[in-house]
Amino acid sequence: MKKIILLLGILNTLVVANEISLDKSTITSTTGFTENISKENKNVIIIGKEDISKKEYHNLEEVLNNTPNVMVQQTYFGPIVDLRGNGERAISRVKVLVDGIAINPIDDSMGTLPINTIPLNNIERIEVIPGGGAVLNGSGTAGGVVNIITKSTEKKDYFSLNYGNSSYQTNQTSLSTGYNVTDKLYVYGGFSHLNGKGYRQKDSKENNSFNGGFEYQLTSNQKIRFQGSNFKENNDTSTSILKTELAKERKKAGYLVESNSSRKSYSLEYELKATDNLVFLTTLYTQKFKRNFTEHSKMDEYKMDKIGKMPFSLVGYNLPVKMLGSFDEDTKGIKLKSKYSYDKGNLILGYEYSKTNLKRTSDIFTNGKFFPAISKVNNKLMGINADIHIDILNDVYKENNSLFGLNKYNLSDNLSLITGLRYEHSKLGGNRVNNTYVDTSFMPTIKSNKNINSTDTENNFAGEIGLSYSYSDTGTVFTRYERGFISPMPGQITDKTQNGIYVPNNLKSETSDNFEVGVRDFVGNTYLSWTIFTSFTEDEITLIQGNTHNPATKWWSYKNLGKTRRLGTEILAEQYLGNLTLTQGITLINTKITKGEYKGDKVPLAPESKITLKALYQFNDNINAGLSFNYVGKSTIREYNKNDKSFVTNISSYHFTDLTIQYKFNENFIINAGINNIFNNKYNFSETKNYAIPAPERNYYIGGTISF
Incomplete structure (x- = not known):
């Protein structure tokens, strides 16, 4: 029988061509339990393990960057996933889960999403739900949810060994296996190793990842599952540089x-099927993420409240600076959920507790000459020797207690009503210490010691109501409204001035009203998913920074924007034309600040569009080739100048095209090869008015996989 790729939100669920059936496809991210996807009232994108295996991806970041409707922002601390135009705040507005457990940090300055710590060979599928999810997942879901489902949920016997080589002397090896030891005991494990250079000069990376676990059936109605992972990485990279320098030498x-960083995570899940209609799930989890880093820069000037401005950049002299930093985040939590199925639907009730402690330190030190305006001898500038130490400690926390309920009621065989409510109580705060010491040859040591203790409590509610109507065996139309919220991160409730002083800012929680209507169906040989959405956010949080290229002297301010509005559409279509499969993914977003100080501006760093076009041709049973084109639209960014006046910079759009070829020797041995950015387009991962971090030019890869 002929097989086709059936997209249920995205690309790959294989079914028999003449037996199109959405009823066989499931998703877990919308309720926390396995649900039928055909009657969901949300736009759903699924990335299967088959998609991941078709290309020699190095990490999850590359997979998501090549996915329709998903945007990935780059920082030198790591990637940030964006859905539906959340821009600079995507790290706190798009929740990323691993088997239902959130991995978002509580810090958005040195924090990052540790998605690249998850081995690709351990991923069964990725579920992407743009727009909402606050009832089930709480704060930070205004943009949507990305849930990474590991192979530990599948209980299949398998073995996979992969080796790949790519540009910049990069080598990657991975191994994963799972085995049903007995009828009751299933074990799995995996290992991956990557090392190589990077696109830019002095870039290099090496990481190792281990993962494993087991599932044991205690009785006919009880089972436990344990899983753990350990990731370690050494990474050398560099900050952004002047665009004028990039124009001369892109790899500079x-x-x-x-x-160097490490991430350890452990979880233990207990499932009890009390009756045929009632299921209880209890999940205990802990996550630890650590990063130590050394950052080199130059200090052009430094302001201190006791002596004012200390310039270093006169007569072309910039003082070398070194910053030693650490980031240590520890999260513990518990999830209690139950699902009760009744004649007309099902009811999900739950409680969730989590507490995250974060210690972030930085020690900035330098010594050399500075040039105060008064030090003139014979009309010549005289440098004065000085030693400067700036010690910063942030010891902060966030604690959440949540209750939630989600009910799906079948009004008829084809029409379902979904309602939900969540209450979340948050405590956040901590201690921030900033000590500055200046030693000179002509005056006693100058000290500035600042210590701020800040605490805050937030009480927030989220709600959801929606309808899903199946008008045919393959077609569903749906609509939904969600009231969501985002409580501040503990690091956001203070600002840093040009003088290096932390001050409280009275930041508020933001609330959002999200609306969407959509349809998914097969029309002839085409699968189509089309969603129109809009959201209105009150008190949206934004970050404005000054001297962004230099961490030693950077300052910032968190503000509530007033009101913002997002209006957009997501279209996903795929045509099956014999051996040729065509895919089109289009996201168009219009963002606007509608009230407040920056009324009329666009939401910072929110691209106006993402367009993905793909073609896959199956030459024969052994060979297929694919071409993919990705376009990311223009955006804006707001910065501070030296006078603390903010201004807007326009960020250009960019695009890249990749070619992949796969040769299948047999069912057990596959080779992948390809060219990324085949047209050698020059674009930037990130940029401000004067500085940027460049993306790689044309590069190559080849790899092979043995599996049983």
């Missing part, structure tokens, strides 16, 4: 950033 390094 900025200030060197050397880092």
Whole structure:
């Protein structure tokens, strides 16, 4: 029988061509339990393990970057996933889960999403739900949810060994296996290793990842599942550099950033089927993420409240600076959920507790000459020797207690009503210490010691109501409204001035009203998913920074924007034309600040569009080739100048095209090869008015996989 790729939100669920049936496809991210996807009232994108295996991806970041409707922002601390135009705040507005457990940090300055710590060979599928999810997942879901489902949920016997080589002397090896030891005991494990250079000068990376676990059937109605992972990485990269320098030499390094990081995560799940209609799930989890880094830069000037401005950049002299930093985040939590199925639907009730402690330190030090305006001898500038130490400690926390309920009621065989409510109580705060010491040859040591203790409590509610109507065996139309919220991160409730002083800012929680209507169906040989959405956010949080290229002297302010509005559409279509499969993914977003100080501006760093076009041709049973084109639209960014006046910079759009070829020797041995950015387009991962971090030019890869 002929097989086709059936997209249920995205690309790959294989079914028999003449037996199109959405009823066989499931998703877990919308309720936390396995649900039928055909009657969901949300736009759903699924990335299967088959998609991941078709290309020699190095990490999850590359997979998501090549996915329709998903945008990935780059920082030198790591990637940030964006859905539906959340821009600079995507790290706190798009929740990323691993088997239902959130991995978002509580810090958005040095924090990052540790998605690249998850081995690709351990991923069964990725579920992407743009727009909402607050009832089930709480704060930070205004943009949507990305849930990474590991192979530990599948209980299949398998073995996979992969080796790949790519540009910049990069080598990657991975191994994963799972085995049903007995009828009751299933074990799995995996290992991956990557090492190589990077696109820019002085870039290098090496990481190792281990994962494993087991599932044991205690009785006919009880089972437990344990899983753990351990990731370690050494990474050398560099900061952004002047765009004028990039124009001369794209691979030129900025200030060197050397880092090592580790992430450990463990979870234990207990499932009890009390009756045929009632299921209880209890999940205990802990996550630890650590990063130590050394960052080199130059200090052009430094302001201190006791002595004012200390310039270093006169007569072309910039003082070398070194910053030693650490980031140590520890999260513990518990999830209690139950699902009760009745004649007309099902009811989900739950409680969730989590507490995250974060210690973030930085020690900035330099010594050399500075040039105060008064030090003139014979009309010549005289440098004065000085030693400067700036010690910063942030010891903060966030604690959440939540209750939630989600009910799905079948009004008829084809029409379902979904309602939900969540209450979340948050405590956040901590201690921030900033000590500055200046030693000179002509005056006693100058000290500035600042210590701020800040605490806050937030009480927030989320709600959802929606309808899903199946008008045919393959077609569903749906609509939904969600009231969501985002409580501040503990690091956001203070600002840093140009003088290096932390001050409270009275930041508020933001609330959002999200609306969407959509349809998914097969029309002839075409699968189509089309969603129109809009959201209105009150008190949206934004970050404005000054001197962004230089961490030693950077300052910032968190503000509530007043009101913002997002209006957009997501279209996903795929045509099956014999051996040729065509895919089109289009996201168009219009963002606007409608009230407040920056009324009329666009939401910062929110691209106006994402367009993905793909073609896959199956030449024969052994060979297929694919071409993919990705376009990311223009955006804006707001910055501070030296006078603390903000201004807007326009960020250009960019695009890249990749070619993949796969040769299948047999069912057990596959080779992948390809060219990324085949047209050698020059674009930037990130940029401000004067500085940027460049993306790689044309590069190549080849790899092979043995599996049983």
